[in-house]
Amino acid sequence: MRVLMLTSTLPRFDGDMQANFVGEQAEAWLRAREASEITILAPHDAKAPLREERGRLRIERFRYMWPKRAQGLAYPAILPNLRRNPFLLGQLPLFLAAQARAALRLSREGGFDCIYAHWVMPQGLVARWLSQRTGIPYVLQTHSSDLAVFAKLGVAGRAMAAGLLRDAIRFFCVNSGQLEVAEGFLPAAERDSLRAKSSVLPMGVARLVEADPSIGGADLGTIGRLSRKKGLDYLIAALEELHQEGLQPRFEIAGDGEEREALARRVNRSDTRFLGFLTGAEKEAFLASCQRFVFPARAHDGDVEGLPVALLEALMRGQPVLATQDTNIELLPEWEAIRDHVVFVRDPADLPALKHGLRELLAKHSGEGAEIAETVARYRWERLIEDYLAPIEAALAGNGG
Numbered sequence: 001m002r003v004l005m006l007t008s009t010l011p012r013f014d015g016d017m018q019a020n021f022v023g024e025q026a027e028a029w030l031r032a033r034e035a036s037e038i039t040i041l042a043p044h045d046a047k048a049p050l051r052e053e054r055g056r057l058r059i060e061r062f063r064y065m066w067p068k069r070a071q072g073l074a075y076p077a078i079l080p081n082l083r084r085n086p087f088l089l090g091q092l093p094l095f096l097a098a099q100a101r102a103a104l105r106l107s108r109e110g111g112f113d114c115i116y117a118h119w120v121m122p123q124g125l126v127a128r129w130l131s132q133r134t135g136i137p138y139v140l141q142t143h144s145s146d147l148a149v150f151a152k153l154g155v156a157g158r159a160m161a162a163g164l165l166r167d168a169i170r171f172f173c174v175n176s177g178q179l180e181v182a183e184g185f186l187p188a189a190e191r192d193s194l195r196a197k198s199s200v201l202p203m204g205v206a207r208l209v210e211a212d213p214s215i216g217g218a219d220l221g222t223i224g225r226l227s228r229k230k231g232l233d234y235l236i237a238a239l240e241e242l243h244q245e246g247l248q249p250r251f252e253i254a255g256d257g258e259e260r261e262a263l264a265r266r267v268n269r270s271d272t273r274f275l276g277f278l279t280g281a282e283k284e285a286f287l288a289s290c291q292r293f294v295f296p297a298r299a300h301d302g303d304v305e306g307l308p309v310a311l312l313e314a315l316m317r318g319q320p321v322l323a324t325q326d327t328n329i330e331l332l333p334e335w336e337a338i339r340d341h342v343v344f345v346r347d348p349a350d351l352p353a354l355k356h357g358l359r360e361l362l363a364k365h366s367g368e369g370a371e372i373a374e375t376v377a378r379y380r381w382e383r384l385i386e387d388y389l390a391p392i393e394a395a396l397a398g399n400g401g
Helices: 021-032 078-084 086-110 120-134 147-167 176-183 188-196 232-244 260-266 280-289 309-317 335-341 351-362 370-379 381-398
Strands: 002-006 037-043 051-054 057-062 114-118 138-142 170-173 198-200 220-223 250-254 271-276 293-295 321-324 342-345
Touching: 002 021, 002 086, 002 120, 021 037, 021 057, 021 381, 037 086, 057 086, 078 086, 086 120, 114 120, 114 381, 120 138, 120 147, 138 147, 147 176, 147 188, 170 176, 170 381, 176 188, 176 198, 188 198, 198 381, 220 280, 220 351, 232 250, 232 260, 232 271, 232 351, 250 280, 260 271, 280 309, 293 309, 309 321, 309 370, 321 351, 335 342, 335 370, 342 351, 370 381
Parallel strands: 002 037, 002 114, 037 057, 114 138, 138 170, 170 198, 220 250, 220 293, 250 271, 293 321, 321 342
Antiparallel strands: 051 057
16 A cells, blocks of 8 residues: 655654654554555655655655745644744645645655545645545544634634545544544534544554663653643642642653743742753653653643643553543543543642642552553554554545555
């Protein structure tokens, strides 16, 4: 099978802070199917090469602005960039047109059997346009709040979303809440059909760093891009209050992003440390040594979490975890089996509840969650990839592919 993957984000260079779940999925696919070839089409950036060849994986990057340093829409992510600088919205039509032209060129060269669009907005638009012109069937994948963007575009946006969902041969979403959002775009009579071709699956874990509490790391840790939806402002506020109450855990934050300076200004007395973006041995040592992990996500202005892969990794390592409702951990099929091992706080803005949760978490010790590690081990890519490939292959066979 030859596959064209469309995405709006991909690591630009070794050590880039961009999450690589698209690349990791492609690599897992190629390991599982030796006859497959995958081309990933991603936006270009001044720091990235235009083309890369990695055996059966090919990466092509499209330019959408000249000079190349003017390309400011895609990285680190489209929605946060637009909130920070609304004038970037003017680059969106150019982005879509450039991606569509590049996808059409590649489809004429590549003889693809399937188009896989990561994010319904904007890649779903390109995938459907390309499918209508070439006859190549397409698969949709929603990750967080991308599908909800269509609801903000009125009647036309809702009709557009309905068409995208209707014409896709397969639909993947990382939690069941996203599937409910998708169903809302379709008439009641069509919702069963959408459910029949949908799968609720998170992105997988490519490589698991084992926990090593003997290293003596931070009492609490978290990792990810520092954006508003991560809820770290609430966590720091809770830790500041706990410090005044005599509880002084060391909290380390691995990652960087648009909120770093604002978060740093919130730290007064608590032992909160910003480690920056970590790679290689430094990242592995951090993941292995943290005694407990905290994921206080809270949706912000329509920007929501899908399901943090770092949360799954911590559960797989058996590290105690605090998670909030907006991590969507409740929507995992395994939730009932793991809920007693997770400190769950519904809303991190409820500081008394968050402080209570932190006290409960700090009473737990690394390794206490070891019994649930196997329960969530199915989300390692070497196992999870078949849950993606089997329905895609069945849909292609049914489509005459």
